[in-house]
Each structure stands twice: as structure tokens, then as C-alpha cells.
Amino acid sequence: MDRxxxxxxxxxxxxxxSFSAAGEAMQMSSQLVGKHVQKLEQHLGVQLLYRSTRRQSLTDFGRIFYERAKLILSEVETAESMAAETRAVPSGRLRINAPVSFGMQTLSPRLPEYMKAYPEVSVELTLANRAVDLIEEGYDAVFRVGELSDSGxxxxxxxxxxxxxxxAxxxxxxRDPLASPWDxxxxxxxxxxYTELRTHWTFDGPDGREVVPVTSRLMVDHGEPLLCAALExxxxxxxxxxxxxxxxxxxxLVALLPAYSVPTRPLHILYAPDRRLTPKLRSFIDFSVASFGPSGNANLLPKENRLGD
Incomplete structure (x- = not known):
């Protein structure tokens, strides 16, 4: 800190x-200002200021060092501000978007837990299976399933x-039993x-990956209507x-083709790059990673309902 x-x-x-003006602004004597500058010069081994009884001026190196020192002090101030924001109480409106099934079945049951922990945050949650534009549509964070594009x-x-x-x-x-994905x-x-599920379904089995073209009498953009149809x-x-x-x-419902697995799809929470995350956004990201992150408990398929086990 002395440096x-x-x-x-x-x-x-x-x-x-001048040393006297700087000392007045910093509430220290002009003599102490001079000692700090002299000690800095001794540490650097280079003179920073030409000094006389009437005036002072920067040396060539002093001019370069002054510009760099300003940047360093600015970065220190930014870092301290970030720490202060981290300690601040999360508050304000938080706009979130999520895919429909994830939002209804996974996020919504856990959301009250977040809101109870942070009572000064208000949440506006929208559900959509399309890829919303986080920046253009004004979201703080979005959940997205699938491979990510280079969006920045x-x-x-x-x-x-x-x-x-x-x-069901x-x-x-x-119907005839299903022995392989091609059935x-x-x-x-x-x-x-949405996605490739419209035209083909992919499985990993004993002989490797199999991609099966499918056709459908019923096409829906939400999983819930498909669930109703399957149950019927x-x-x-x-x-x-x-x-x-x-x-x-x-x-x-009964799980099918136990010898085959469906490749998992990536799930991420996205937010705009910002050097100063607001406390509300930081708190929600931390909550999401803790609740739905890779180390979370995966939902296991009940063995008693796997057809063929």
C-alpha cells in the first residue's frame, strides 16, 4: 500500500x-508530500520531478510514469468499487428468460427460494423456446439450451x-415393440x-450413434402439449x-429403448459482458449455478419404469 x-x-x-496544494487536498503537510515523492523516486531509481523554490515540472520519464500511475490508480478504484457492489444488498427489477419446459418444471419451483433470500429484488420471468436477443430485448440473463453461437x-x-x-x-x-431407434x-x-427434433432424433447405442429421420402428425412448439398427447x-x-x-x-409414461441413450444438450445461463455486475445479477447467477450447475443432483430415470429392464 505504501507504493x-x-x-x-x-x-x-x-x-x-505544487506539494503544498496537493498536501492541502490530501490533508497532509507539504513536507510529507515531498517525502512520499522522494521515496517513490528512490524506489524507481529515476527522477520524476524537477523542483525549485518557485515551481516544479515533470521529467521526461516522470511524464510517462504519471500517465501510467493514473491508469493504475483508476484500476484500483474500479476494483474497490466492485468489492463494494458485491457487499451491497441486491435490489431492483431482474428480467430473465428461459425455455418453456425448463422454466416451468425446473426454474419456477426454485425461484421462490431466490426471492425469499433477496426480498428487495423483483423478478420478471418470460418463457419462450425461441432464442431471445438479450441485449435488444433488455434481459439481464437468459437460460439457453443447445450449442452456443459466438454472440459475445x-x-x-x-x-x-x-x-x-x-x-404411454x-x-x-x-403397437409393435421398439427394439432399435429405427423402429x-x-x-x-x-x-x-424447434431444433433438430423436428426432423430427426439421435441416439447412442451399442453400435455407436444413430440418427433416425422422423415424421409427425402433431408438431408443437412447446413440450407441454406433446405431454398431453403422449398421455392420451x-x-x-x-x-x-x-x-x-x-x-x-x-x-x-414408460421410458423406451433402455440400451440406447439420447445425447445430452448443453445448458447455460448467459449475460452481457460487464466489468461491474450489479448485485442483483451477481446474486442470481450465483444462485443459478448453485441450483442448476454441473455439480447439482441430476434427475435419475426411475429404473422400474424403463421398458425392457
């Missing part, structure tokens, strides 16, 4: 034009998004309008674990 104090005294002496946003990785192939027992009783071409597939026995669906786990647990 930083010396830099600050030197910068003030240059800006105020900052991304924090969360636990991967798991998809499950399943159908009533549907399976009327799906003989079944009714309930289609999701209209077909097979490939949807997030968050959406179907309770129905798998009570037997209203």
Missing part, C-alpha cells in the same frame, strides 16, 4: 501543481439438459418444432427429463 500511496501523492502533486455474451455452464424417449402404456399395448419409423412420433396415447415423444419425470415415476 500505491506514493503513486497517489505523486499524481496529486502533478495535478495540483458471457456463458456459465449448467448441468446438461437430458431428453427421454417415452410413451396404452399406446404401447397397440420409430413405424410409430407415431410427436414432433417438437397418441404416440412416442422425446422430451426433457424435467417434463416427464413425475409421469415416469408413477407409470403413466
Amino acid at each position: 500505491l500511496t506514493g503513486m497517489e501523492v505523486f499524481v496529486r502533486a502533478v495535478e495540483y501543481g 455474451l458471457i456463458a456459465r455452464q449448467l448441468a446438461p439438459y437430458r431428453l427421454v424417449l417415452c410413451a 402404456p396404452a399406446y404401447l399395448e397397440k 420409430l419409423q413405424k410409430h407415431e412420433c410427436l414432433g417438437f418444432l 396415447g397418441l404416440g412416442v415423444m422425446l422430451q426433457p427429463m424435467e417434463l416427464v419425470k413425475d409421469y415416469l415415476a408413477d407409470g403413466r
Whole structure:
């Protein structure tokens, strides 16, 4: 800190034009200002100021050092401000966007926990399966499933998004059994309008990765209507674990193709690059990583409802 104090005294002496003026501004004697500058010069081994009884002026190196010292002091001030903001109480409106199924099944049940912890934060949550524009639409943070494009946003990785192939027992009783992913071409597939799930479903099995083209009589842009259709026995669906786990647990849906797994999809929380995160945004990001991060408890598929186990 002595070196930083010396830099600050030197910068003030240059800006105020004299040791006495700098000392008055910093509430120290002109003699102490002189000692700080002299000690800094001794440390550097270079003269910074030409001094006489009437005036002072910068040496060539002193001019360069002055500019660099100002930058260093500015960075120190910024760092201290960040620390102060971290200690501040989160408050204000927080705008968040999330995919529909994740937002309804995973985020919404945990959101009251965050709001109870930070009572001065108000939350505005929207759910959409399209990729919203965080900057243009004024969001503080968005959750996004899938591979990320180079958007310039900052991304924090969360636990991967798991998809499950399943159908209702009533549907399976009327159809030929599924032995491999290619048997799906003989079944009714309930289609999701977004991403590649509209046209093909991907599986990893004993012989490697298999990509199966699918066609659908019913195409929907939200998972919840597909869930309703599946429960009514209209077909097979490939949807997030968050959406179907309770129905798998009570037997209203049955997981299919136990020898095959569906590749997980990345899940991130994104926010705009900013050197000074507001306390409300920092608190929500920390909450999200703790609640939904890679080290969180994954939802396990109930073994008793895996068809073929």
C-alpha cells in the first residue's frame, strides 16, 4: 500500500501543481508530500520531478510514469468499487428468460427460494423456446439450451439438459415393440418444432450413434402439449427429463429403448459482458449455478419404469 500511496501523492502533486496544494487536498503537510515523492523516486531509481523554490515540472520519464500511475490508480478504484457492489444488498427489477419446459418444471419451483433470500429484488420471468436477443430485448440473463453461437455474451455452464424417449402404456399395448431407434419409423412420433427434433432424433447405442429421420402428425412448439398427447396415447415423444419425470415415476409414461441413450444438450445461463455486475445479477447467477450447475443432483430415470429392464 505504501507504493500505491506514493503513486497517489505523486499524481496529486502533478495535478495540483505544487506539494503544498496537493498536501492541502490530501490533508497532509507539504513536507510529507515531498517525502512520499522522494521515496517513490528512490524506489524507481529515476527522477520524476524537477523542483525549485518557485515551481516544479515533470521529467521526461516522470511524464510517462504519471500517465501510467493514473491508469493504475483508476484500476484500483474500479476494483474497490466492485468489492463494494458485491457487499451491497441486491435490489431492483431482474428480467430473465428461459425455455418453456425448463422454466416451468425446473426454474419456477426454485425461484421462490431466490426471492425469499433477496426480498428487495423483483423478478420478471418470460418463457419462450425461441432464442431471445438479450441485449435488444433488455434481459439481464437468459437460460439457453443447445450449442452456443459466438454472440459475445458471457456463458456459465449448467448441468446438461437430458431428453427421454417415452410413451404411454396404452399406446404401447397397440403397437409393435421398439427394439432399435429405427423402429420409430413405424410409430407415431410427436414432433417438437424447434431444433433438430423436428426432423430427426439421435441416439447412442451399442453400435455407436444413430440418427433416425422422423415424421409427425402433431408438431408443437412447446413440450407441454406433446405431454398431453403422449398421455392420451397418441404416440412416442422425446422430451426433457424435467417434463416427464413425475409421469415416469408413477407409470403413466414408460421410458423406451433402455440400451440406447439420447445425447445430452448443453445448458447455460448467459449475460452481457460487464466489468461491474450489479448485485442483483451477481446474486442470481450465483444462485443459478448453485441450483442448476454441473455439480447439482441430476434427475435419475426411475429404473422400474424403463421398458425392457
